[in-house]
Amino acid sequence: MQDEKKKELTGLTLREITDWAGTFGFPSFRGKQILRWIHQGADFDEMTNLPKDMREKLKETAVAQPVSIQMIRKSELDGTVKFLYSLKDGNCVEGVLMRYRFGISLCISTQVGCRMGCRFCASTLEGRIRDLTAGEMLGEILAANRYLAENGENGKVSHVVLMGSGEPLDNYDQVIRFLRLLREEEGIRISLRNVSLSTCGIVPRMYDLAKEKLPVTLCVSLHAPNDMIRRQTMPVANTWTIREILEACRNYIRETGRRVIFEYALADGVNAGRKEAEELAELLRGMQCHVNLIPLNEVRERHLKGVSEETVREFMRILENRHISVTRRREMGDDIEGACGQLRRKVIGG
């Protein structure tokens, strides 16, 4: 059977795997065993507590691990690891593993490419190729865990951020399914409190997400204090205004009790001046939120420029003085093309 027609087991719940295995006459405790193996990143040959003929049957009809690591780059500076993952259809996506005091965080992709068209971003240069399945998103984590184990590195992925290529809320159903799989019985069991989902601000889906009542941290790529500036760099700003986005954020905070994080990449001469800092502080006043300042990563194909250290500090100071909670994102993996979409482009010849 061709891989595309096979069942992708990483995308199934315990119930679904058990039912599916049942169609071959396998007893229901096998479902648990299979799911446990799958979430440990195992291939069928490694599932040693299954009878051989059962393993053969599974191999013929299903895919155990839909994601493999095609290329690895490890930062000499901070141990950040960048993965280029390959998918069964030959597409590839990127992921970044970062070590923090609180654990190991993995940035995962939700689509091959992206159709949002943000002018500073490398992931969107060729548009969206396709959505990832929930099983592929989980597969990214399983592949990273396997890498850690095989390289004698301590620990497993404990935190997940949906900040790789793609717009998670443009692939809503599969993303929600993926989030639910993280807490599946017998599975990988990553708490949704350790998961952050970043969106460029697809307002209706932000309301939908709030209704799911999942305790994920919502991050919003704001990148501008007003719609005029936002429209210069983010086409999605022509569809929804900042006002509508903030209203959806307040709703999310009410529904989930969790603060929202605003991402703000500083681009020289665009959004990084004193005036913009003051405007941003005014905009967010009184809101249960946090601002994450990102010094813009310059992308070869894009014309936007980053800012000086001085500019970042000044911007931060203005927000702090106005009692807005703010940090600057640690720049990790600067030596390994850590920014979204850069490694993939290099490899596919962009």
Ligand code: SAH
């Ligand atoms: N589509 C989602 C998820 C991508 S997350 C979103 O827009 O939020 C990746 C984050 O990095 C987003 O905040 C994105 O705006 C930001 N980003 C993309 N390219 C960047 C660059 N060159 N420099 C700094 N930040 C960038």
